[in-house]
Amino acid sequence: MDSKQAGHCxxxxxxxxxxxxxxxxxxxxxxxxxxxxxxxxxxxxxxxxEKLGMWLVSRYDDIVTVLRDPLTYSDKHGYAAQYASGFxxxxxxxxxxxxxGFFPDAIKDDPPAHTRVRRLLDKAFTAHRxxxxxxxxxxxxxxxxxxxxxxxxxxxxxxxxxxxxxxxTISVICEQxxxxxxxxxxxxxxxxxxxxxxxxxxxxxxxxxxAAQICDLQNFIIAEMKxxxxxxxxxxxxxxxxxxxxxxxxxxxxEAVSLIRAxxxxxxxxxxxxxxxxxxxxxxxxxxxxxxxASVDDERLMNRFVEELLRIEPPVRGLAKMTTREIELGxxxxxxxxxxxxxxxxxxDDETQFTCPRNFDLNRSNIGKHxxxxxxxxxxxxxxxxxxxxxxxxxxxxxxxxxIKLAVPVEQIRYQPTVAVRxxxxxxxxxxxx
Amino acid sequence: MRGIRVVLIQxxxxxxxxxxxxxxxxxxxxxxxxxxxxxxxxxxxGCSCAxxxxxxxxxxxxxxxxxDDVEIATLDMVSHLQQSNxxxxxQIVLTPELDGLKVxxxxxx
Ligand code: HEM
Ligand code: FES
Numbered sequence: 001m002d003s004k005q006a007g008h009c010x011x012x013x014x015x016x017x018x019x020x021x022x023x024x025x026x027x028x029x030x031x032x033x034x035x036x037x038x039x040x041x042x043x044x045x046x047x048x049x050e051k052l053g054m055w056l057v058s059r060y061d062d063i064v065t066v067l068r069d070p071l072t073y074s075d076k077h078g079y080a081a082q083y084a085s086g087f088x089x090x091x092x093x094x095x096x097x098x099x100x101g102f103f104p105d106a107i108k109d110d111p112p113a114h115t116r117v118r119r120l121l122d123k124a125f126t127a128h129r130x131x132x133x134x135x136x137x138x139x140x141x142x143x144x145x146x147x148x149x150x151x152x153x154x155x156x157x158x159x160x161x162x163x164x165x166x167x168x169t170i171s172v173i174c175e176q177x178x179x180x181x182x183x184x185x186x187x188x189x190x191x192x193x194x195x196x197x198x199x200x201x202x203x204x205x206x207x208x209x210x211a212a213q214i215c216d217l218q219n220f221i222i223a224e225m226k227x228x229x230x231x232x233x234x235x236x237x238x239x240x241x242x243x244x245x246x247x248x249x250x251x252x253x254x255e256a257v258s259l260i261r262a263x264x265x266x267x268x269x270x271x272x273x274x275x276x277x278x279x280x281x282x283x284x285x286x287x288x289x290x291x292x293x294a295s296v297d298d299e300r301l302m303n304r305f306v307e308e309l310l311r312i313e314p315p316v317r318g319l320a321k322m323t324t325r326e327i328e329l330g331x332x333x334x335x336x337x338x339x340x341x342x343x344x345x346x347x348x349d350d351e352t353q354f355t356c357p358r359n360f361d362l363n364r365s366n367i368g369k370h371x372x373x374x375x376x377x378x379x380x381x382x383x384x385x386x387x388x389x390x391x392x393x394x395x396x397x398x399x400x401x402x403x404i405k406l407a408v409p410v411e412q413i414r415y416q417p418t419v420a421v422r423x424x425x426x427x428x429x430x431x432x433x434x
Numbered sequence: 435m436r437g438i439r440v441v442l443i444q445x446x447x448x449x450x451x452x453x454x455x456x457x458x459x460x461x462x463x464x465x466x467x468x469x470x471x472x473x474x475x476x477x478x479x480g481c482s483c484a485x486x487x488x489x490x491x492x493x494x495x496x497x498x499x500x501x502d503d504v505e506i507a508t509l510d511m512v513s514h515l516q517q518s519n520x521x522x523x524x525q526i527v528l529t530p531e532l533d534g535l536k537v538x539x540x541x542x543x
Pocket of ligand 2: 462474475476477478479480481482483484485486508522523524525
């Protein structure tokens with residue numbers, strides 16, 4: 001049924017690939033995973049990836065089942081088993097020695113402990129609050145685009161990821177947190193180092209490098225917190241340092257460090273990836289560029305454009321959960337302590353939910369049904385903020401730039417070696433000013 | 435202060451009556467705390483997830499009022515379920531005037 005259905009779609013991007021011997025930890029598959037996802041959904045929806053030692057959850061319905069039952073499918077244990085996999089004790093000792101301590105992620109806990117801190121973060125980026133940030137975000141983005149346009153006008157190739165998307169998301173989150181002096185390259189290295197801990201593809205040498213980066217990050221956070229302990233400012237770090245939770249308690253020091261770290265890191269690579277994908281899609285799919293051009297003055301269509309971009313190219317592809325008891329999922333009996341990788345990207349590609357999933361279609365009636373931000377109690381707290389950043393970037397890029405083209409053959413575009421995200425490493429582009 | 439009465443009709447047809455809903459909190463928080471089926475409130479009232487979607491009873495529509503622009507944008511993400519009386523109930527803050535409010539929970543999908 002699926003291949004027949006796909007046969008009627010102008011864009012399929014699927015294909016029959018045998019599941020045997022495939023693993024998401026193979027960088028080739030990780031870079032072009034859709035055929036693998038589809039094969040899993042059809043042949044073996046909860047598929048054991050030997051090499052990763054994880055069960056890959058590939059169907060939309062099963063993904064939602066997992067995410068809606070956080071006590072059976074534990075985020076805390078799934079994350080802990082993924083974190084610094086293979087080197088955890090050594091990694092932890094380094095952080096304790098050089099990084100002020102090992103601070104487990106308070107937000108990656110299970111209810112009810114999760115609920116306590118989550119209510120605090122829920123208030124940080126409501127859609128209404130983010131709407132008030134639009135002018136400031138627009139100013140950051142137009143400044144960056146103008147710089148790029150100058151560079152391109154001089155005949156230089158521009159890197160859409162490292163010269164644009166990454167500095168953009170870093171500036172936005174630093175402004176929110178109240179970090180006025182920052183080195184964007186440094187924050188990018190910190191982000192990569194943290195993200196690598198759930199990527200499953202670092203060797204020991206890389207782990208040592210990454211651990212050193214994370215120590216640096218934590219020492220930076222601790223200094224920022226100390227500066228606000230006696231003299232609070234009007235910013236989010238101060239809010240977290242001084243927060244009182246709904247139950248009247250305060251955050252512990254360790255919790256506060258972990259939450260600030262999460263806010264710096266969780267939104268950078270992810271939103272930057274989405275904006276890199278935006279530029280990639282504009283450079284490679286003329287029909288999408290045309291659709292965006294036609295939508296640019298229509299708020300509703302712009303919002304839909306962002307959702308469809310996140311559906312078709314979700315930055316976060318797979319995060320871990322762990323079963324806390326024996327349970328049947330997708331026709332498969334999983335033991336207790338089964339380590340799962342929830343494939344948001346495959347859920348968004350599921351043809352039983354999204355007609356012709358590889359088509360970019362702004363008019364989908366269920367456009368918000370995608371799981372790029374997850375579902376349930378752990379649904380992304382930064383969704384509104386990242387949507388705004390992507391929307392403004394899309395609008396200002398289309399208004400100001402034309403003839404966006406890849407400066408290298410598409411086969412040369414490489415993706416970060418990690419199972420957690422699908423992120424373009426470098427995106428050489430040429431374009432002109434409109 | 436004494437609370438108000440609100441009624442949420444679940445998809446299974448069961449009417450959940452909450453007799454002492456606190457003034458000043460949102461209908462989503464009340465529904466979620468009472469475990470009303472279909473009021474998930476994933477984003478905690480941030481108007482970004484549309485998992486608190488309800489249809490406001492005709493006689494209450496005027497007093498509840500229409501959604502603002504931000505809410506309209508989020509409702510558009512579930513346009514397949516949207517009706518003229520759709521609201522995201524995390525944006526409905528309970529006031530004494532809403533005593534007796536009746537809504538129907540929108541289907542999940
Ligand atoms: C396009 C950009 C983004 C994508 C695709 C994305 C995706 C996700 C996903 C898939 C989850 C996990 C859901 C689960 O556990 O099932 C998540 C959680 C989270 N995200 Fe995002 N995110 C983005 C941007 C942001 C931003 C800008 C921030 C911060 C300002 C942020 C902060 C967080 C935090 C703190 C969590 C943990 C929430 C929890 O476990 O309760 N994210 N995000
Ligand atoms: S709780 Fe998320 S929109 Fe109402």
